[in-house]
Amino acid sequence: QEQLAESGGGLVQPGGSLRLSCALSGYTLDEYTIGWFRQAPGKEREGVSCISHKDGSTYYADSVKGRFTISRDDARNTVYLQMNRLEPEDTAVYYCGTDEISFGCPYALSNGMDYYGEGTLVTVSS
Numbered sequence: 001q002e003q004l005a006e007s008g009g010g011l012v013q014p015g016g017s018l019r020l021s022c023a024l025s026g027y028t029l030d031e032y033t034i035g036w037f038r039q040a041p042g043k044e045r046e047g048v049s050c051i052s053h054k055d056g057s058t059y060y061a062d063s064v065k066g067r068f069t070i071s072r073d074d075a076r077n078t079v080y081l082q083m084n085r086l087e088p089e090d091t092a093v094y095y096c097g098t099d100e101i102s103f104g105c106p107y108a109l110s111n112g113m114d115y116y117g118e119g120t121l122v123t124v125s126s
Contacts, residue, residue, distance in 0.1 A: 002024075002025065002027050002115070003024070003025045003026055003117070004023075004024060004027075004096050004097065004098065004115060004116065004117035005022070005024075005025070005117050005118070006020060006021065006094060006095060006096050006117045006118065006119055006120040007020070007021050007120055008020040008021050008120060009093075009094060009120030009121045009122045009123075010121075010122070011123045011124075012122070012123070013124070013125070014086060014087060014088060014124055014125075014126055015085060015086065016086050016124070017082070017083060017084045017085075017086065018083050018086065018122060019080055019081070019082050019083070020036070020080065020081040020083065020094055020096075020120060020122075021078055021080055022034060022036070022078060022079040022080070022081075022096030022117065023076075023077065023078050024077045024078065024079070024098075025077070027077070027098065028077070029053070029072060029074050029077045029078075029079070030053055031053055032053050032102070033050065033051065033053045033054075033098065033099060033102040033104070033105060033108060034050065034051055034053075034079045034097070034098050035048075035049065035050040035051075035096065035098070035105065035108045035109060035113055036049045036050070036070065036079075036081045036094060036095070036096055036097075037094070037095045037096075037097055037113075037116070038090075038092035038094045038095070038122075039092055039093050039095070039119075040089075040091060040092040041092075043092075045095070045112065046061065047061055047108065047109030047110065047112070048061050048064055048068065048081070048094070048109075049061065049068055049070040049081060049109075050070070050105035050108055050109050051070045051071070051072055051079060051105070052102075052104065052105050053102065054102075056072070057105065058070050058105075059105040059106060059109060061109065063089075064083075064090075067083065067084050067085045067086075068082065068083050068084070069081070069084075070082075079096060081094070081096075083122070086122075086124045088124045088125060089124075090122060090124050091122060091123050091124050091125070092121075092122060093120065093121050094119060094120050094121075094122055095116045095117055095118075095119045096116070096117050097112070097113035097114070097115060097117075098113055098114065098115050099113045099114045099115070100114050
């Protein structure tokens, strides 16, 4: 059974860092494009970052560009989201997602993906 499992969330002070992990089971990472999304209280889910299975191209929302880095470890079947210089506005539940058929990262970040994990909470507060 295919599953996505996020981990690594927690409470961090503004300016701090966290690394989120998305562990895939039942999927072969090099066959699936993976995206990170977040949903803050009272807001809609938004696309944060994405990594293409085809060529490893990476994409970022403007709000996180230069602060977040997405990467993947095919041997561990895991995608990471390194988050630096965190701000209170980054507080949200973070989800990783994938599609049955990929239409590319820009489409995924704008429209969402077919499958998500259960999410991990990131709280940025002093």
